[in-house]
Amino acid sequence: MQAKLEPQAAATVIRQRLLLRKWDFWTFVMVIVYLFMAAFIVYPLVSLLFNSFMGKDGGLTLENYLSFFKLKYYHQALLNSFIVSGLATVLAILIGLPLAYIATRYDIKFKGLMQMMVIMSLFSPPFIGAYSWILLMGNNGFITRFIRDLGISVPSIYGWHGIVIVFALQFYPHIFLYVSGALKTIDTSLEEASESLGMTAWNRLRTITLPLIFPTLSAGALMVFMASFADFGTPMLLGQGYKVLPILAYEQFISEMGGNPAMASTLSVIMIFFSTVILFGQRYFVSRKNYSMSGMRTPVVKKLKPLPKVLMTILAFIPACISILPQLTVLITSFLAKSGPVFHRGFSLDSYKEVFFRVPKAILNTYSYSVLSIIMMVVAGMLIAYLLVRRKSKFTALIDSIIMIPYIMPGTVLGISLIIAFNKPPIVLTGTWIILVIAYVVRKIPYTIRSSTAILHQLDRSVEEASISLGVPPMKTFFKTTGRLMAPGVISGAILSWITTINELSSTLVLYYGATATISVTIYSEVFTSNYGTGAALASILTLTTLLSLIIASRLSGGKGLSL
Numbered sequence: 001m002q003a004k005l006e007p008q009a010a011a012t013v014i015r016q017r018l019l020l021r022k023w024d025f026w027t028f029v030m031v032i033v034y035l036f037m038a039a040f041i042v043y044p045l046v047s048l049l050f051n052s053f054m055g056k057d058g059g060l061t062l063e064n065y066l067s068f069f070k071l072k073y074y075h076q077a078l079l080n081s082f083i084v085s086g087l088a089t090v091l092a093i094l095i096g097l098p099l100a101y102i103a104t105r106y107d108i109k110f111k112g113l114m115q116m117m118v119i120m121s122l123f124s125p126p127f128i129g130a131y132s133w134i135l136l137m138g139n140n141g142f143i144t145r146f147i148r149d150l151g152i153s154v155p156s157i158y159g160w161h162g163i164v165i166v167f168a169l170q171f172y173p174h175i176f177l178y179v180s181g182a183l184k185t186i187d188t189s190l191e192e193a194s195e196s197l198g199m200t201a202w203n204r205l206r207t208i209t210l211p212l213i214f215p216t217l218s219a220g221a222l223m224v225f226m227a228s229f230a231d232f233g234t235p236m237l238l239g240q241g242y243k244v245l246p247i248l249a250y251e252q253f254i255s256e257m258g259g260n261p262a263m264a265s266t267l268s269v270i271m272i273f274f275s276t277v278i279l280f281g282q283r284y285f286v287s288r289k290n291y292s293m294s295g296m297r298t299p300v301v302k303k304l305k306p307l308p309k310v311l312m313t314i315l316a317f318i319p320a321c322i323s324i325l326p327q328l329t330v331l332i333t334s335f336l337a338k339s340g341p342v343f344h345r346g347f348s349l350d351s352y353k354e355v356f357f358r359v360p361k362a363i364l365n366t367y368s369y370s371v372l373s374i375i376m377m378v379v380a381g382m383l384i385a386y387l388l389v390r391r392k393s394k395f396t397a398l399i400d401s402i403i404m405i406p407y408i409m410p411g412t413v414l415g416i417s418l419i420i421a422f423n424k425p426p427i428v429l430t431g432t433w434i435i436l437v438i439a440y441v442v443r444k445i446p447y448t449i450r451s452s453t454a455i456l457h458q459l460d461r462s463v464e465e466a467s468i469s470l471g472v473p474p475m476k477t478f479f480k481t482t483g484r485l486m487a488p489g490v491i492s493g494a495i496l497s498w499i500t501t502i503n504e505l506s507s508t509l510v511l512y513y514g515a516t517a518t519i520s521v522t523i524y525s526e527v528f529t530s531n532y533g534t535g536a537a538l539a540s541i542l543t544l545t546t547l548l549s550l551i552i553a554s555r556l557s558g559g560k561g562l563s564l
Contacts, residue, residue: 025475026391029383030399036380037402040442044417045272045405051420052265064266074248078270081244084160084235085228088167092224095168095319096175097217101205103176104183107301108313114320116550121323122173123499123546128539129170130234131527132326133157135333135536142329162238167231169323171224178220182213222282226275230410232506237527245271246412246506253416253510265420268413275408327543334536343533351533355541358534361515362522363541369433369518370501373440378494380441381448382486386478388449389456407446414443415510433516439507444497452490459485495553499546 055061068074099118103111121129136143137157147154157165186209199207210217232246239247245267253264304312337348355363384403387396406414418439422429429435459482467477505520512521519538526535 030387033384033399040438041402041405044421047421048265048268048417051262052269054262064263068266077243077245077248081229084163085225087164088228089221089225091168092172092175096172097179099316099319100176100179102312102316104180105302106312107303108316114316117320117324118173118176124327124543129326130166130237132329133166135329158238158240160242163235166234167228171227174223175220178216182216186212218282232412246410250412264416268416271410271413279408330536330539334540338533351537354534355537359522362517362519365516366502366519369437373437373501374498376441377445377448377497381445381452382483385449385452385456389453404446406443411506412510414439415507431513435511436516439511440501444501447496448494455486495549499549502545503542
């Protein structure tokens with residue numbers, strides 16, 4: 001009997017040892033990542049979905065969805081969102097595509113300055129652009145008054161057309177950056193062959209160049225559409241009654257009459273659904289054809305004669321100057337002399353004195369929450385990237401899918417889902433700074449993960465394998481070897497996460513309360529109370545921070561800039 005038990009005991013010990021051997025450092029990391037995703041992505045989304053089926057009596061019902069499709073007030077907002085997002089995407093392509101072609105194919109002057117201006121306009125928050133255009137072309141804007149003094153009637157920036165213009169000028173850099181990258185690496189052999197056959201330049205562009213860069217162009221267009229579809233601040237400032245889904249969800253959730261969280265949840269679920277459909281639709285159209293190229297013959301920048309060079313430079317700088325105009329307007333306005341909310345002739349530091357005297361906590365909150373968030377994003381992003389690249393499995397593939405969900409979620413939706421999930425025991429986070437940091441990490445970490453995976457794909461496994469073979473534990477190998485090698489490449493994603501975090505409005509506006517207000521929320525409040533000077537000073541602080549961040553990123557990445 002004893003002899004029979006001994007082999008069984010030995011087998012049990014062996015199984016236990018094998019099980020423990022599988023549970024290495026990276027297994028624990030995977031478990032922690034899954035717990036984080038379950039708590040702050042899956043659980044809030046499930047709570048949001050469940051809440052959308054809640055009736056007034058507390059029971060489950062389809063009443064909220066039926067009301068959405070029955071009442072024009074609701075489904076018209078969806079149509080409005082598609083209209084402004086679609087038109088903004090088309091206009092952004094019309095601006096960004098020619099600009100990218102000129103910048104990559106011709107040796108225009110001051111190309112680096114132009115690219116920096118374009119990038120600056122992208123990383124400035126849309127609501128600051130909207131606020132700036134109010135100062136310029138609002139009912140009493142500087143340009144509006146000047147043109148009216150000439151006896152010319154000009155419409156203000158308010159309304160759906162203003163939303164479309166601001167969106168296009170804000171987001172066309174997505175098209176520019178994506179298409180520029182594609183045009184720099186495109187194989188020119190097909191273009192040269194068509195040219196030798198007598199095809200005109202326009203036909204070459206239409207039938208060869210554009211189809212070859214279609215996947216990249218569609219990816220940029222998707223970014224523009226998704227950003228416009230999810231944006232809250234611009235339609236809120238410029239809409240004047242023109243409702244889009246993010247605004248409607250916010251108003252349904254936070255209302256002076258008590259709000260309707262169930263309807264807000266329904267609108268949020270609908271936004272997520274259509275965002276997902278659009279994302280997979282873009283991927284489907286790209287996958288239908290083969291766009292691969294050898295990439296052996298990249299384009300040569302064409303040298304221009306003096307006059308065409310000047311004309312091309314002017315043509316390139318027109319959209320760049322118009323898109324950077326909001327930042328310049330905000331900067332100048334912040335130094336205008338004022339008495340209360342009224343501006344006077346001359347310049348002063350009154351707006352900055354008022355900011356540091358009245359709302360210093362908002363400035364401190366912005367940077368402290370963002371620093372804490374970016375530290376968590378960098379560490380977590382590098383660890384998750386390692387799992388995705390070096391520990392490929394069904395479990396890591398699922399992580400990649402779940403962690404990217406917030407990437408397509410509007411900030412308003414994320415904020416609403418977190419409040420619904422953590423507004424009652426056992427975990428109450430609503431009204432704390434912790435929920436803001438969680439929202440920032442969950443929403444912005446995809447940038448850091450993508451930049452981390454990109455650099456990790458370029459690193460040879462042999463270095464870390466050699467370290468482990470010499471007896472260094474996997475955890476120590478990662479932090480002392482792999483992590484250090486990854487650090488330069490992670491910077492671009494980290495800086496991008498930092499910039500978008502300090503400028504975040506939509507999720508912050510839902511989640512904050514008085515003591516946790518940030519700069520972006522305070523700007524929003526100042527604009528709505530017509531304190532344009534204070535709002536301009538705060539916006540200038542954000543703009544200066546963004547510019548310094550871009551310069552640091554460019555220096556640390558060896559002049560390569562940021563990668564989207």
